[in-house]
Amino acid sequence: MSTIHFFDANKHSSGSMGNLEKTINLQHLLDIPLASRDPKWVADFLDNIDECNLQLAEPEVAVANDSFAYMNAHTVDAEKNFRAFVIRNELDTILANGFGLVINAHKDQPDWIFSHGDLLNLKLNNEFYTDDSAFSEHGKDFVLPKDESVLVGQPSEDILPTQSRMHIRSFLEYTGISNGKVMLIARNYENEELMTQDLIFNITPKMFATQNAYVQVMNTISWFLPRHYSIAGVDELSVESGFEQI
Structure with missing residues (x-):
């Protein structure tokens, strides 16, 4: 160190x-x-x-x-x-x-x-690691079909506290991303047993010189968040509404 x-x-x-x-x-x-x-x-x-x-x-x-x-x-x-x-x-x-x-x-x-x-x-x-949550499973490719009905909004303070937003925003600004945005989406939201949620950022590979640079940025965002959170990057222009400043 x-x-x-x-x-x-x-x-x-x-x-x-x-x-x-x-x-x-x-x-x-x-x-x-x-x-x-x-x-x-x-x-x-x-x-x-x-x-x-x-x-x-x-x-x-x-x-x-x-x-x-x-x-x-x-x-x-x-x-x-x-x-x-x-x-x-x-x-x-x-x-x-x-x-x-x-x-x-x-x-x-x-x-x-x-x-x-x-x-x-x-x-x-009240625990370092959470096994069961509403977040999607890790390791799955994130796809948001246009015809899929999803609920979009801003993560609550209990999911993404203001302080955490500040840390992520500062990191993104350091990397040159001055307009970082986030939203929370819920799928199958009408069925509590099937409902899943994901944190979505307006960050995509095309914003970086290499795929590795994109992966590093997303990994850093993950480091600031609980491990059971699922995060993904989506082009802001592909979503009608929901994104707000981090």
């Missing part, structure tokens, strides 16, 4: 202690070798990491190899004095700054890496 700027823990951190039981549980979990960490280990880790005591490392905020900025936290040494960093207590600050979070980056392989969207999902849905 390389330093992006200093996160002043004394200024921003509440310093309040986390859950001692979860802190001890986490220490035991991290004693388990990487090769032995099964789905139950993952579930136990996620159940404990949000409220346990961590400590900010040096540098406190860094840019990783994926070019995203992460807060850099590590597990605590019970024999040393430390200023507690608790994810739940610091969540609003992390989200406001557009960061992700890495746990024990000093190891050969970090114990965990949370994207910004993972942390946003914790804020919105």
